[in-house]
Amino acid sequence: MAEIQAEDSLSARGHVGMYAAIAGLWVRAAWVYRTSFVTLVVANGLITGLDAVAIWIMFSQLDLLGGFALHEVALLYGASSLGLGIADTLIGSVERIGEYIRTGRLDQMLTKPLPLLLQVCADQFTLRRLGRITQAAVVFAWAAAYVDWTPARVGVAVVMVVSGGAIFFGLFVTFSCIQFLTKDATEFANAFTYGGATLTQYPLTIFPREVMRSLTFVVPVAFVNWYPCLYLLGRDDPFGLPGWLQLCSPVAAVAMVGVALLTWRAGVRRYTSTGS
Amino acid sequence: MTRPVHHPLIDVRDLARTFVRRRRIGRLRRTTDTVKAVHDLSFTIDAGEMVGYIGPNGAGKSTTIKMLTGILVPTSGALTVAGLEPQRDRVELARRIGVVFGQRTTLWWDLPLRDSFDLLQKIYRTGPARHRENLGRFVELLDLQDLLDTPVRQLSLGQRMRGDIVAALLHDPEILFLDEPTIGLDVISKGRLREFLRALNAERATTLVLTTHDLQDIEALCDRVIVIDHGTAVYDGSLTGLHQRGGSTRTLVVDLVDEAPPIDVPGATTRRVEGPRQWLAFPADASAAPVVAAVAAAYDVADLSIQEPAIEDVIRELYSTPPAPPG
Amino acid sequence: MSLHVAVATRAFRRYSTYRAATLAGIFTNSVFGVIYSYAYLALWAANPDAGGYDAVDAVTFVWLGQALLMTVALFGGGSTEDLAERIRTGDVAIDLYRPVGLIGWYLASDLGRAAYHLLSRGLAPLAVGLLLFDLTLPVSPLHALAFVVSLPLAVTLSFTVRFLVACSAFWLLDSSGLRVLSLGFALFFSGMTLPLVLFPGWLGTVAEAMPFAGFLQVPADLWLGRHEGVDILARLGFQVGWIVVLLAACALVLRAATRKVVLQGG
């Protein structure tokens, strides 16, 4: 409710501006410790780089994984990593709300005339996750060289990256709301958020059909990369699902973000602050 | 006393807030307790008032402030602040109030004070001229001129608190809520803060609501005290009235040059003697001057100090004396 | 000695109070176990004896990995985190003046924590894996014994690495970059990301020689019965060898740090 009021008084552009202003200050604050900042960006890049090496090692053992070649799996991996990287960069702090509740930081945010979710997401904004986005972009670019590009496919690719970011955004916000209820079960959320992200790094053909079904209809991470990548690769759905699903990422993204905002609102309403 | 017919700035009626707490009993079983942090609380505050909200730890002060500022939803009761319903109209209310929590900072730890203030101008969309004028005035009053370019982490607790108060005031709030603003501060910082708040109220008629468990804050600032204990108001009136009703006393601690039998001066009674040190009680609303003068005239005094009554003692007294007849 | 047992017991108890967190963790470990199991099944379906494992070995490896993830603190954490915090706040000066050795103290505490994590977040996911998939059990009592012996060695080995990283805070203003790097290396070169047996050529040789191999690959290979007779001792010896080297490094670093703290007051 309060968030809607803010919508009235502050345009979407205004929100983006506020986000940028807060995030910018955090970047400047991080720049005070230049050396650690640079080390962290490099370290993160290296670590995520090792992740990509693992896929290459897998393919040193075989030619096709679940019927998909290295460049196809790389496309899936790059697309999912890009979505995750974007979401993580823009809203990484939402996973910290448990800590914000305990320290009273959330109370302070509630006394500012901005939507709470915007403040939480912008808080402690850090560019160190750029390491992951860079790595994902490199893998994606390499795999993209094998794609037979048409204007429609370029369009789908762009929509895929944006929707992927939005789906992960929704997933992280939704599951972080558990922290409004209990402070003990944060790891539970990881099974869905990072679990979902991990699943999308593989072709869904390697999992039982039920996994594909739940990733399509329950936790819609299949729309982060699986369906749009099938379109980019010009492949029929291995499970025999209709081709139009391959264009449905924005729908899944809108649904996921909608669920996230509703959950968030319910969470804030049940917010009990912290004693002392 | 008759009030003119108008809407008070803050109107609280039968406010209650309960918390559910889970507790483990034995190895696996859990049970839930409900804590009535605030209940049956009603009061009104008019524009321009300076109200002290006092009570011992755990009395429900912070919980009340959190409901007044839109952080917490009340469990029941009605509540309007500046004509708004705090939780529903949180964002709009936030523009019209300032909130400071003692010992917690909203400032950017690693950046100069100035940067935090600049961001607040954007967040509250304060006009540049207004912002500059306010910043100049508050910084001058709080003596922060030389610290504007110092990273917050290098500031002392007192300096940081002053910075936080400036941060809460840059958008010209009608009401300033302060939750334990003086906690942990040294005597000089406390004094400077109180002076500033007085000036603020005099200059801009900003309504002040501050919680504290330090009676001296109230003495220095507030014409009106609301005492809260176990979640509900047990007194609402002037500080003098509180002392009279509670019969509370202040204590003059006298260090004599030599040991002596219990001091006997008019207007005070000696409560304790320990070597050359003696404790003399006198009514909290009476001036200390005649007592001090009488002691100094009759004895060789090495040192003197005055102890304020502790809030816990005042409240205990409130309960042990029957309520004064209304009048 | 009895002091160290007391320290370990206290750590065990401390971790066992987070019951809901433990349950959530077991759930998460199990979910990841399932995901990786299918990934490996697909890999071994395409290449049935990749790295000398068969599909059942591979899935068993996955669940051993999930079981040891917290035990060996592959994601960091454990008593070295407390140490890092105490170095940051300067409280470590008190520890340095204590009569008992600092390394032994923190190691005992970490072993106590590991024991709790093994019994909760180790055994439970393993049981889930056994229910859902076909897993290998140790081929003989000897192999089972070797596996059990290799566990405290794996924890100690991981402890020494984490201890060194934590001690870097004596010199570095902010050691989080180093920490991220060491965590990433531990995940990748322990076999957690992929079993080291799959690493081709020189990468495999290097990976198998690094101490991280002793975190997961060595215990898992003992469980899977990939070694016989003297080879078993050699694998345990590999862990012990690295422990000796790294403990010596810890002691040296600590001596230098003590000198720094005593001379410069932190």
Ligand SMILES: Nc1ncnc2c1ncn2[C@@H]1O[C@H](COP(=O)(O)OP(=O)(O)O)[C@@H](O)[C@H]1O
């Ligand atoms: N978020 C919360 N969850 C559970 N109990 C709380 C919470 N906030 C306050 N309480 C309890 O409510 C009572 C009043 O607390 P509080 O308003 O913080 O008191 P005060 O500010 O006067 O010290 C205390 O018993 C406290 O433990």
Ligand SMILES: [Mg+2]
């Ligand atoms: Mg309080």
